[in-house]
């Protein structure tokens with residue numbers, strides 16, 4: 306890596322020249338760098354806004370799941386079988402599914418070697434359990450913090466190799482002409498006050514973009530605080546998005562951000578809401594349910610039917626998500642209270658529960674007392690988790706919302722996780738390698754597989770130095786000028802409004818562009834976003850250099866919102882029906898409960914689009930959507946001599 310001081314577009318800045326820049330220090334980014342090094346590509350660096358930021362390091366759940374090929378027992382499994390499971394999640398490309406299955410064991414065992422304590426039995430078998438959308442028992446976990454342990458172990462591996470990590474650099478632009486990427490422009494978060502040092506650029510042949518899901522779009526979010534993603538910059542650079550409509554939403558506490566799944570629901574807490582100031586408390590679930598046993602049963606089921614699922618609204622537990630969402634839409638705050646039983650604290654009539662719920666609670670010996678007493682009895686660590694974060698469930702209720710948790714879609718990638726922009730690779734959650742449904746834990750598998758594939762390809766096919774600095778300066782001038790001008794405009798005046806605009810934009814997205822999607826609301830919101838973007842230079846003000854990073858974040862977020870909203874509207878225009886975690890209002894559909902507002906009239910998708918992928922491209926503020934067939938799972942060429950010969954010739958890494 307060579308460091309120079311150059312003056313593209315008349316701006317003095319440090320420019321680093323090197324073969325590959327990895328962006329992000331999550332599970333995907335660290336693994337990409339570690340693999341590049343192991344495959345022999347040493348002219349690399351990692352760029353990150355904060356080493357300790359991101360979803361992998363800062364999130365978890367009751368039993369955070371990693372999905373892998375079966376490595377224990379007598380259950381039959383195969384690479385092909387696992388690829389089929391992933392592919393069956395709909396709208397997923399078969400080559401990506403096959404790679405995720407084929408590299409699963411290698412990626413998993415590498416993590417084991419690095420020290421991630423995945424449990425094994427006395428004979429060394431990595432025994433698994435069944436997760437959602439999983440026909441086998443391929444899931445495993447190290448507890449609530451699987452992704453954190455992965456990240457820590459991968460970080461150690463990277464540090465041991467001495468791979469440079471450049472921190473406090475926020476990528477604000479991917480330098481590209483839409484066909485090919487050749488660098489990055491970053492804001493130096495430690496030097497934002499100094500126009501001579503504020504910007505740093507990278508001149509490189511390859512970028513592995515591992516910036517995580519675009520969480521900054523939503524206010525109601527269980528992504529960790531301080532994680533925003535950076536998909537807007539990739540769209541602006543010409544990268545296509547795919548399956549962007551496919552998110553997972555579910556109930557989560559907002560402070561701290563944590564999924565309230567599993568036992569938190571099975572102990573039957575009391576749901577209530579208040580006005581914004583904490584006044585006018587009232588339980589609201591029984592406004593909808595006419596039968597107390599039915600209400601409690603659906604709350605119980607929400608425990609292991611965590612994500613909002615349109616197939617479980619009629620007669621199912623997803624009605625609980627909707628009732629929470631509707632309460633929030635009234636401007637009220639929603640809470641779980643573990644100190645008292647639902648319906649005014651009355652003793653629970655366990656006989657009124659469904660046999661499934663009743664039997665479970667009976668077997669757990671938990672048919673007594675308050676929700677908190679039941680939770681302490683069944684899962685004390687779940688209480689301790691909140692206590693450790695300053696929330697004593699014995700003394701206070703827990704605020705919740707229906708939150709965005711994961712984006713299955715993202716940037717479109719080929720089987721080497723390269724986007725349509727040459728030299729720009731995307732792996733981890735920023736990539737759109739999954740479709741409507743995916744087995745729990747497959748996101749973490751993909752962070753490892755996608756990054757390994759990109760590293761393999763770069764090491765084999767895209768080695769060599771970055772172009773000459775003069776070439777870099779010449780072709781980057783206009784882009785650098787455009788992006789640095791954003792700061793000049795935002796620093797006018799000393800009254801900032803960027804946080805307020807961002808809060809408003811994110812809240813509107815949670816209200817109208819999350820799991821409940823109607824054409825009229827989406828159109829209204831997209832027009833709002835377009836207006837915010839076009840007025841950006843004249844309206845958004847940082848107030849001081851300290852908030853300059855937010856200005857670039859907001860711009861990135863608005864571009865992402867525009868692309869995602871366009872994808873949703875195009876889906877409706879193509880007569881797309883409700884699927885996964887997204888309910889689309891359909892006047893020709895059915896409203897499962899008369900008491901719900903009309904926006905909940907919808908039709909559940911029959912899977913006829915399972916073989917199609919929606920792609921979206923951002924071009925100068927306009928979004929173009931196209932549909933294509935999924936790439937099928939490639940047919941096996943398993944004749945060993947053939948594979949061996951081509952492997953000797955090309956490593957089986959096609960150009």
Ligand SMILES: Cc1cc2nc3c(=O)[nH]c(=O)nc-3n(C[C@H](O)[C@H](O)[C@H](O)COP(=O)(O)OP(=O)(O)OC[C@H]3O[C@@H](n4cnc5c(N)ncnc54)[C@H](O)[C@@H]3O)c2cc1C
Pocket residue numbers: 328329330331332333334352353354355356358359360361362364365366368369370371372452474475476477515516517518527528529532533534535563564710711732733734735745746747748749750752
């Ligand atoms: C509550 C919750 C529970 C989950 N449970 C599971 C589970 O059980 N199983 C599963 O498989 N998945 C789960 N997931 C999803 C999974 O955790 C994530 O998909 C995965 O960790 C993403 O890893 P990543 O490396 O792609 O991104 P991240 O870990 O988010 O890392 C992104 C990195 O990019 C950096 N970055 C971002 N923007 C910029 C920029 N502009 N400039 C510089 N750096 C930047 C960030 O600082 C960070 O270092 C869960 C997610 C949540 C929120």
